[in-house]
Amino acid sequence: MRQLTEQETKTLFEKLANYTGRSLNNLITTSEDPNDRYVFRLHGNRVYYMRMSLANLSTAIPRTNLLSLGTCIGKFTKSGQFRMHITALDVIAPHARYKVWIKPNGEMPFMYGGNIVRAHLQKFSEDLPEHAGVVVLNSNDTPLGFGISARSSQEARKLDPTAVIVFRQGDIGEYLREEDTLFTT
Amino acid sequence: MAAKPGSAKPKASGSKDSNKSKPISSASKVSKKGGKRPPPQEVKAKARTESTLLKKTKKREYTEAELDLPKLNAITPVGVVKPKGKKKGKVFVDDDEGMATILAMVNAEKEGQIESKLQRARQLEEIREAKKKETEARQAKKKNKLEEAKDSIRQKRKRKGDSSQDKADTAAAKPNESSAKSKGKRKSVSFA
Secondary structure (H helix, E strand, O other), X not given: OEOOEHHHHHHHHHHHHHHEOHHHHHHHHOOOOOOOOEEEEEEOOEEXXXXXXXXXXXXXXXXXXXXXXXXXXXXXXXXXXXXEOHHHHHHHHHHEOOEEEEOHHHHHHHHOOOOEEHHHEEEEOOOOOOOOEEEEEOOOOOEEEEEEEOOOHHHHHHOOXXXXXXXXXXXXXXXXXXXXXXXXX | OOHHHHHHHHHHHXXXXXXXXXXXXXXXXXXXXXXXXXXXXXXXXXXXXXHHHHOOOOOOOOOHHHHOOOHHHOOOOOOOOOOOOOXXXXXXOOOHHHHHHXXXXXXXXXXXXXXXXXXXXXXXXXXXXHHHHHHHHHHHHHHHHHXXXXXXXXXXXXXXXXXXXXXXXXXXXHHHHHHHHHHHHHHHOOOO
């Protein structure tokens, strides 16, 4: 396990900033203890988010024996891009820039891996541009996943009910669907 | 005949050789007499592993620039310039400030992108609205024109009616129509 290089940090933050606003700063600054801050660590090709003290403790464990620690944010692909995992939802949801709420009848289709159609949309953030990262919530404000907006909010209002509004990127159904591969390295 | 003497000659020569061999042996004796000279020493060719041969004569070393190699043949590709005296390996970012600066940069970039996206969306929306208004205006104009045409036709008809006869005539026109209808009926049964 090691720290991230400059390039890796930039790639990671760019991806996270797709979904979050300015409050992303809180990710690296929030901590109750002034001596203990949150850090990102790379293990294999996966990036984990954890407290500094935990990262320091983990140095006692041989690299081959260490499976995971902290919260997995995602992984770096072989081409150097960053792919966010659904496990990062808890990290980004509180800081989300754009949100989309879906109706109860749209929850199941979304959690089975489908995109969000206009008919399942309850409401969405104002001024939502096209191809922006959004966090998907149900009507009780529980985050269900994240995706990329297919249309801007102005266009979305005029569309027919079957038109896709949000392309799915991750949903909590993956915890079951991807159970075998989600936590293996 | 000619062959015979030829064949006989070698024999004779062979006998002569045997005679001559003696002087040769004597000559060898002579050489032995001259043995006072130092014995001939074998001159060996120097082995390749000889230390003197192994010593490299200093050859001129050419720099890469002098060789005038094509760029692709060079060891380091173009554009990859290895900085000298710099530490090898990755540069990690683990301090708070470093991360914060990168984050600020990324944030600013993203916000710029989003802003431009929103602006573009607004512009497009304006254009769309303008187009919609234009088409609506055009349609209204068309409708108006049609209405005018209809009105004019109606008025023409009225004027025709006014110019030919009074209102009574127009009233009389109705019975005419009915008569026309009856005519039609009559036509239908005309063959009977």
